[in-house]
Every structure is written in structure tokens, then in C-alpha cells.
Amino acid sequence: MNAVLDAQANAATGARRTDAPTRVRLPRRPVHGVLLLDKPIGWTSNDALQKVKNLLRAEKAGHTGTLDPLATGLLPLCFGAATKFSQVSLEADKAYRATVRLGQRTEGGDREGAVIEERPVQVDRALIEAACARLTGKLMQMPPMHSALKHQGKALYEYARAGITVERAPREVTLHSIDIVEWQAVTPEHLVIDVSCSKGTYIRTLAEDLGELLGCGAHLAALQRTGSGPAQLADAISLEALLACTEAQREARLLPPDVLLRHWPALHLQADDAGRFLSGMRRRVDHPDANDVRVYGPHGQTFLGSAHITAGELIADRLLSPLEVQAQLPVAATPTLTP
Structure with missing residues (x-):
């Protein structure tokens, strides 16, 4: 009886068996x-x-x-x-490779949704090129329910999977280019396109719009993001x-912290000015005004942060901490960046 009571007590208090394997939790560390x-x-x-x-x-x-x-x-x-x-x-602008299934509309606009309509596909390359041209440029898009857009902290696709439709507002997006990679003119007809677009563009919606312009309906069969800024x-x-x-x-495999800013102009500062920049002070610079610049200190590629230039003044936007700057340098390098 005592053994039973002991077992119940252990279960109630969450006691762990001494012979149970323990999971070793490795310590976290600064990684940049x-x-x-x-x-x-x-x-x-x-x-x-x-x-x-x-x-x-x-x-x-x-x-x-x-x-x-x-x-x-x-x-x-x-x-x-x-x-x-x-x-x-x-x-930043994005780039995608999308596979569009012509002749079928689905719930949610992708291959996972149930087919809700089938239509014959009677198109040629010239018609497809014309439809892609009509969808190039600025246009208003309605965000699809099956998307990662958040509503009250949850992605829309979570609501969609629960059968809930959330009211959305159309958004302006820009399609820079739509290039035909492959068109398979045999059943089932698949169209592969490369898309260059602004942020917030929904390729699922683009596939459905393309199907409507072609008169046959369509859904997104596969999607791969191929570019994000640089x-x-x-x-x-x-x-x-x-x-x-x-x-x-x-x-x-880690790239330096400034890799996502490589399409911005670069500005290099000497040690004294670099130290003052890191303290948030404005500096006069011999550089054209610019909305976005990446700023470097001495020792070549020591990235300090982002800034903008207005009326010849360099104004910090996002700064690295001294420890984050130090992490970029060789062990032997000990620059003086104090104001």
C-alpha cells in the first residue's frame, strides 16, 4: 500500500524518475x-x-x-x-517562379483546395502574353484567405482552414514583369511564369486573375520564391x-549583417567620425543626399549601421552596438571608435 501511495504522490508532484534520461540544453550565444x-x-x-x-x-x-x-x-x-x-x-521587391494550372478554379486558389469549376482551355501563346501584359504594372489586389497576412495575431490561412472568412481590404501592388518560362499545351495545361513584383503581391491571386483573363480559370499549383531584394x-x-x-x-553559411542592404550606396567614415556616428551624432559629409545609405568605419568593411543624408548631414537610422561592431573585426584588430 505504501508503494502505491508513493507512486501516486510522485505522479501528483511531477517527480522525475532518477533513471530517466535528461535533455541537455546547450547555452545560447551571440550570433550575427x-x-x-x-x-x-x-x-x-x-x-x-x-x-x-x-x-x-x-x-x-x-x-x-x-x-x-x-x-x-x-x-x-x-x-x-x-x-x-x-x-x-x-x-524589398520580390521574385517568384509560379506554376499555374489552367482550366480549374479551386477553393483557396491553390492545388490543395477542392475544385469548384472546370472550363476548357482554348489559348495560345499570344493570348497568354497579352494577359500577362495586362496584369503588369500597378493594380489593386484582394489578399486571399489562404495567405500569411495576419488578422488579430493569426495568419489568414488559419482562419481559412477553420472555414472562417475574414473581411479584407484591397491593396495596391506593382507587377514589374511577368515572363513565360514554359507553357505546356497538353492536358492538364500548366503555365510556368517568373514574376518580379513589389512587396505584398499575392501570386495566388495573380494566378486566378490570369485564369479569368484567359477565360478558362486557373489556380496556383506550385510557388517558389527566387529573390528578395539583392x-x-x-x-x-x-x-x-x-x-x-x-x-x-x-x-x-552566415552572411554579414549588411548583406540585405547591399543595393544601397555605401559611405565610409574615419575613426573619429565613426565613433561620433555610433553615438548618434549628426555628421557633415561630402556625399549627395540620399534616403538610405549603409555606413562603414575604418578597417575596410566594418559595418556601423544605416542612415540617411539630408542637406549634407549624415543622420543615423539603425545603429550597431559596440559589441556588434567588434564581432565583425579580426581578434587582433582593436579600433578606437569612441566619441
């Missing part, structure tokens, strides 16, 4: 840089972020805009100092490959 991940299908952007964050044992991490679980491709992940500039990638999918690593790497190899 950007990892370009080729996100696998079925993963949310946050799932992928948390997995890589744990692999690197990083203290601080963030991604640069969500990809739907059904989408694959480029997902820049920011760590440490690089998280201060994740908004730059979020605001970052390209060709430079990304798959999650499977990252899992197979050693910790040192994973660290070697």
Missing part, C-alpha cells in the same frame, strides 16, 4: 549575420526560423517576411545585429543540407 534558407514545403516561416535558431544556438533571430506553408524558396533569416535590418528585406535563391541552403552540417559549417 544572415542565413539564406531554401524553405521546404509544408513548413511555416516561423517553424523554419526556430529550427535554424536552435541549430545555431543563437540568442536573437527573426525572419524577413513570411512564406505560405505551401510555398518553397528563399527565406532570409536574420540573427543578432542583422535583425535590426530585417525590415529592409520585408519592404538576395537570391541560388545562394540559399536547404534545411536538409543545413542539418547535415557541423556547427562550424553552419556558421560559415
